[in-house]
Amino acid sequence: NAGVTQTPKFRVLKTGQSMTLLCAQDMNHEYMYWYRQDPGMGLRLIHYSVGEGTTAKGEVPDGYNVSRLKKQNFLLGLESAAPSQTSVYFCATTNGLGGYNTGELFFGEGSRLTVL
Amino acid sequence: DAKTTQPNSMESNEEEPVHLPCNHSTISGTDYIHWYRQLPSQGPEYVIHGLTSNVNNRMASLAIAEDRKSSTLILHRATLRDAAVYYCILRALNDYKLSFGAGTTVTVRA
Numbered sequence: 550n551a552g553v554t555q556t557p558k559f560r561v562l563k564t565g566q567s568m569t570l571l572c573a574q575d576m577n578h579e580y581m582y583w584y585r586q587d588p589g590m591g592l593r594l595i596h597y598s599v600g601e602g603t604t605a606k607g608e609v610p611d612g613y614n615v616s617r618l619k620k621q622n623f624l625l626g627l628e629s630a631a632p633s634q635t636s637v638y639f640c641a642t643t644n645g646l647g648g649y650n651t652g653e654l655f656f657g658e659g660s661r662l663t664v665l
Numbered sequence: 666d667a668k669t670t671q672p673n674s675m676e677s678n679e680e681e682p683v684h685l686p687c688n689h690s691t692i693s694g695t696d697y698i699h700w701y702r703q704l705p706s707q708g709p710e711y712v713i714h715g716l717t718s719n720v721n722n723r724m725a726s727l728a729i730a731e732d733r734k735s736s737t738l739i740l741h742r743a744t745l746r747d748a749a750v751y752y753c754i755l756r757a758l759n760d761y762k763l764s765f766g767a768g769t770t771v772t773v774r775a
Binding site: 589590599654656657659 | 707
């Protein structure tokens with residue numbers, strides 16, 4: 550099992566360009582998340598999804614859009630990249646809290662984005 | 666949202682125990698206490714979680730104060746591989762979001 554896979558792992562963009570980060574999971578988890586992590590800081594939640602076809606805003610949603618058309622995929626889009634969006638982006642999944650679920654988040658390896 | 670307070674950094678010697686404190690004085694009765702760690706250049710990984718009772722697993726132990734306003738993550742014998750940022754997080758029962766603060770950077774000396 551691959552777990553949580555993020556593509557691409559590295560990308561350099563010019564200001565104003567657009568791009569999409571893909572998060573794919575093979576664990577059949579309901580919940581998926583996109584975080585960003587700036588140097589020396591903790592993770593901040595951008596958007597999340599509680600199931601196929603749903604999305605919701607996190608702490609820092611401005612400048613990003615997301616889609617969850619298929620249960621296994623969660624896409625993060627930047628329509629017009631800005632230098633302030635230079636960061637490492639992490640995708641995470643969980644199957645929820647309750648019953649036999651521990652609420653454990655499984656993270657991808659991260660995608661490093663640089664906007665010039 | 667209930668907040669947590671952790672020291673910025675801690676140092677330990679290899680093969681000695683590490684006690685990582687976390688204060689969460691505004692915790693509510695249904696908040697779970699979760700711990701994650703992030704090794705250099707990797708995504709965070711789950712360590713342990715608990716509600717009221719102390720918990721043990723293969724990675725660590727979690728000691729929760731009786732009033733639940735604080736908790737301590739215990740690494741019984743630190744190894745160089747335990748050098749990481751450790752995050753203490755509160756998660757409400759019906760809240761599907763986890764917010765990560767700055768965490769505690771643990772350095773392990775050989």
